[in-house]
Amino acid sequence: SQKIEQNSEALNIQEGKTATLTCNYTNYSPAYLQWYRQDPGRGPVFLLLIRENEKEKRKERLKVTFDTTLKQSLFHITASQPADSATYLCALGTGGFKTIFGAGTRLFVKA
Amino acid sequence: GAVVSQHPSWVICKSGTSVKIECRSLDFQATTMFWYRQFPKQSLMLMATSNEGSKATYEQGVEKDKFLINHASLTLSTLTVTSAHPEDSSFYICSARAPGLAGQETQYFGPGTRLLVL
Numbered sequence: 188s189q190k191i192e193q194n195s196e197a198l199n200i201q202e203g204k205t206a207t208l209t210c211n212y213t214n215y216s217p218a219y220l221q222w223y224r225q226d227p228g229r230g231p232v233f234l235l236l237i238r239e240n241e242k243e244k245r246k247e248r249l250k251v252t253f254d255t256t257l258k259q260s261l262f263h264i265t266a267s268q269p270a271d272s273a274t275y276l277c278a279l280g281t282g283g284f285k286t287i288f289g290a291g292t293r294l295f296v297k298a
Numbered sequence: 299g300a301v302v303s304q305h306p307s308w309v310i311c312k313s314g315t316s317v318k319i320e321c322r323s324l325d326f327q328a329t330t331m332f333w334y335r336q337f338p339k340q341s342l343m344l345m346a347t348s349n350e351g352s353k354a355t356y357e358q359g360v361e362k363d364k365f366l367i368n369h370a371s372l373t374l375s376t377l378t379v380t381s382a383h384p385e386d387s388s389f390y391i392c393s394a395r396a397p398g399l400a401g402q403e404t405q406y407f408g409p410g411t412r413l414l415v416l
Contacts, residue, residue, distance in 0.1 A: 191341075219403055230302075230391045230407030231342070276341070280403050286332075290341040 189214040191289040193277055199295045206264040208292045210277030213258060215287070217279035220253055220260050225274045225291065234275075235262075267296045300396050301325055304408035311382055312416055318378045319411045321392030327372035328394030332405065333365075335388045342391065348375050382415045389413075 192211045200206050210220070219238045223231035237244040237253045237260070244251045250263040264271050274291040281287060301324040311317050321331060330349050334342040346362075348354040348369035356362045366378040375394075379386055389412050393405040 221403065223407075228389075228410065228412070230304075230393070230410045233404050233406065236403055285344070285347070286403075286405060287344075288342040290339070 189287075191215070191277060191279060191287060193275075193289040193292045195290060195292070197293040197295055199297065200267055202268060202296055202298050204267055206267045206271065206294055206296070208262040208275050208277075208294065210260040210262070210289055211258060212279060215258075215279050215281065216255075217281060219280040220251075221278040221280065221286070222249075222251055222260075222262050223276040223278060223288075225276055227274075231276055231288075264294075267294075269296045269298050272296050300406040302328075302392065302394050302406045302408040304392055304411050306411060307409060308412040308414075310414045310416065313383055314381055316378055316380045317382055317413060318376055319390055319392075319413075321375045321377070321394070321408050323373045323394045323396070323406075326394075326396045328375075328396060329372065330395045331369055331375040332393045332395075333367060333375070333377050334391045334393070336391060336410075337388055345377075379413065382413070384415045387413055387415045 190213045221236045222234045225231040235251045237251045248265045252261045272295050274293045276291040277289040278286045303322045305320045333345045336342050345360045346354045346356045348367045350369045350372050354367035369375040391410040393407040
C-alpha cells in the first residue's frame with residue numbers, strides 16, 4: 188500500500204544546531220515533493236518544493252534533498268531558532284497535481 | 299501575495315444543523331481549490347477538489363451529500379457540512395492553487411476552521 192512516513196516522535200534540539208527531518212515514502216513515484224510548516228491551529232505554509240530530477244534545494248536556512256532511489260527526502264534547518272518550533276509536513280505531488288501529506292514531525296527548538 | 303482566508307475561524311453548533319465554511323483567495327484567482335480535514339496529530343486528509351464552475355471531485359469515502367462544495371467564482375469556494383454530527387467535529391482547511399505565482403504545484407492554505415458539533 189502507499190505510505191508516507193514521517194517520524195511521529197517529536198524532535199528536540201538545541202538552538203543553533205541543525206535540525207534534520209526525514210520523509211520516507213513507499214509505492215509512490217512522485218513528480219515533486221514539498222515541505223510545509225504548520226503551527227498549532229493554523230493552516231500549513233509552503234516552504235520548499237523539489238522535483239524528481241533535482242537532488243537538493245536551498246532557501247535561506249532551509250535545505251531539502253530528494254533521493255528517488257531511497258524514496259526519501261531530508262529537510263534541514265541550519266542555525267535553528269526557537270521560532271522554528273512547529274510541525275513540518277512532507278507532501279508528495281502525484282498525477283494531476285494532487286498532493287498527499289504525511290502526518291508531520293513536531294520540532295521543538297530549545298533556547 | 300497568495301493569501302487565502304477562511305470564515306468562520308471556529309464554529310460550535312448543535313447536532314443536526316448545517317454549517318457553511320467559506321474559503322476566499324484574496325489577491326489571486328484560484329481555478330482549483332481543495333478541502334481538507336485534519337484530526338489532532340494526524341495528517342491532512344483531502345476531502346475534495348473543486349474547480350470553478352464545475353462539480354467537485356470527492357475522495358473515496360467522503361459523502362458528497364454530506365459535504366456540499368460550491369466553487370461559484372474564481373475567488374470563492376464554500377463547504378457546507380449538512381446535518382452535522384459530533385463525529386464531524388474536526389479542523390477543516392481549504393487551499394488554493396495559484397499557478398501564476400509559484401508554479402502549478404504550490405498550494406496556499408487558509409487558516410482553517412475548527413468545527414465542534416455538540
